[in-house]
Amino acid sequence: MPAELPVVVIGAGPQGLAAAAHLVERGQSVVVLEAGATAASAVSEWGHVRLFSEWGELVDQAAARLLEPSGWTAPTAGYPTGAQWISAYLAPLSAVLGDRIRYGSRVVGVSRRGRDRLVDAGRDEQPFTVHVDAGGDEYRLDARAVIDASGTWSTPNPAGADGLPAMGEKSAVDVLDYRIPDYRESKKYAGMHSVVVGSGHSAVTAVIALARIARREPDTKITWVLRRGSVGNTFGGGDADELPARGRLGSTAKEFVEAGLIDLVTGFRIERVSQDGDRVVLTSEDGRSLPAADHVAILTGFRPDLSFLSELRLGLDPTLEAPTRIAAEVDPNIHSCGSVAATGARDLAHPEKNFYLVGAKSYGRAPTFLAMTGYEQVRSVIAELSGDYEAAARVELVLPDTGVCGGAGLFDSTGASLGGACCAPPKQLIQLGRTATTV
Incomplete structure (x- = not known):
């Protein structure tokens, strides 16, 4: 060559x-x-x-x-x-x-x-x-x-829990966000109902930004949707995270949930996305539907x-x-x-x-x-x-530990990992916020 x-x-x-x-x-x-x-x-x-x-x-x-x-x-x-x-x-x-x-x-x-x-x-x-x-x-x-x-x-992941677009998702794509919205434009979200779907750092960043708006504008409603059956390691490693700013993200989100600024819904695996005028309704595989939302961010990776x-x-x-x-x-x-x-x-x-x-x-x-x-x-x-x-x-880098151990694959209603684990499972948080749900 x-x-x-x-x-x-x-x-x-x-x-x-x-x-x-x-x-x-x-x-x-x-x-x-x-x-x-x-x-x-x-x-x-x-x-x-x-x-x-x-x-x-x-x-x-x-x-x-x-x-x-x-x-x-x-x-x-x-x-x-x-x-x-x-x-x-x-x-x-x-x-x-x-x-x-x-x-x-x-x-x-x-x-x-x-x-x-x-x-x-x-x-x-x-x-x-x-x-x-x-x-x-x-x-x-x-x-x-x-x-x-x-x-x-x-190529963001779709909302559908099976890895494919949920029913109705393709026709509603123009009213869904698949990246973190610019919540600095707070007037668009104040007094509205916003839904964030996902458990990663993008979702955590989004709910924190929305909760700060809700703290100033009490009529603002935030629903945070997790597919997994329990909270698991959603809030990260906190003080044990070797990247301090990453650890603070989870800790801040946990504080906002416990303060009632965020409604956390677990075990909600989306099957259908419906439009109600300018609003969006998400329905899970078990038939539950969330209240109609003004804004939906699908941050599932x-x-x-x-x-x-x-x-x-x-x-x-x-x-x-x-x-x-x-x-x-x-x-x-x-x-x-x-x-x-x-x-x-x-x-x-x-x-x-x-x-x-x-x-x-x-x-x-x-x-x-x-x-x-x-x-x-x-x-x-x-x-x-x-x-x-x-x-x-040669290896010239040692990556920082997240401070999280166990439960990255949490899925079922008990919080048990369906995959393997290299260490003991974390303690489970059963009730968080005003309407946190486990199923």
């Missing part, structure tokens, strides 16, 4: 830009393909949300070294919003990378030159062919390696878009859709403790040589991905592609 061919990076988000910085630092040719009009276009869509990682955990070190000659100074303290992350770091980094990034370039397919998925002969010696749609103009780009850092932002990788030979876990070597580490059904090991090139490798999934997409459907995880991934992968196998095998 010609050595002069570039490494193609899909996505100019935090991990894609970091991958490009590592490649530049090692003297490698790189082309970054970004579907959006700017770098970090997905981050810009949640620019109003504050991260629970501090600045020191949000800047890749190779990127910092690349930026320093431009006079850039690394932010050192505080928890930025998504917009601040872009303006103070990601936008300057994309400017330094310059025309290595091609904007408005959506990858619609990746394969091997002259080899579909079935062909063995000479497969590894052929370059990748990356098919690109650039605003209706299609072209192909040959690459010696491909790093998919496209994330999962474009994301899943990877694998459609444009159909001609590659991927080694993915059948449940999680993550690389098989890391699936057991991050699968909430079988790994319920908060600590997760860092992952590198060996963990991320596929049967398709020199193809890697990095960033949030490497976790498949699993939650709790951190930027620092992605930075360690791309450091190791780029070292591997550059022939520095010692650096690729």
Whole structure:
């Protein structure tokens, strides 16, 4: 395979830009393909949300070294919003990378030159062919390696409890939010009934923002819907979380529930989404219906878009859709403790040589991905592609513990984990708030 061919990076988000910085630092040719009009276009869509990682955990070190000659100074303290992350770091980094990034370039397919998925002969010696749609103009780009850092932002999970859209959900999609709304526009939500569906950090962030509105505007009603049969680890590890801001999220949400600002409903697995004029009614599989809502945020996580990788030979876990070597580490059904090991090139490798999934997409459907995880991934992968196998095998990151142990896979009415657990189950909270429900 010609050595002069570039490494193609899909996505100019935090991990894609970091991958490009590592490649530049090692003297490698790189082309970054970004579907959006700017770098970090997905981050810009949640620019109003504050991260629970501090600045020191949000800047890749190779990127910092690349930026320093431009006079850039690394932010050192505080928890930025998504917009601040872009303006103070990601936008300057994309400017330094310059025309290595091609904007408005959506990858619609990746394969091997002259080899579909079935062909063995000479497969590894052929370059990748990356098919690109650039605003209706299609072209192909040959690459010696491909790093998919496209994330999962474009494919949020539906409301339906079975992983498919609930009945009526598709026709109601225009009145549903699948990302955290900008609750700073408080007039839209004050005095209204808002429903938040989900148990992850996005859902917790949303209910906290709404509860602050309700504290000022008592007529505001908030319903927080959990699919699981009990509260479990929804409130996180609190003071035991090694990321303090992440721990405070759960603690604050718990305080608001106990203060009666949030009605918590558990064991509510959505089967139908109905419209009542401009309002939305959610109905569960057991026939319960929530009061009509003015706003509904479906914050049930994301899943990877694998459609444009159909001609590659991927080694993915059948449940999680993550690389098989890391699936057991991050699968909430079988790994319920908060600590997760860092992952590198060996963990991320596929049967398709020199193809890697990095960033949030490497976790498949699993939650709790951190930027620092992605930075360690791309450091190791780029070292591997550059022939520095010692650096690729080295682990340079220990991930912070969440302080949560047990119950990530909580589902049934008793709160028992239906998957395995690596430690004892947590104590159960039975009644929270005015109308918390367990079934």
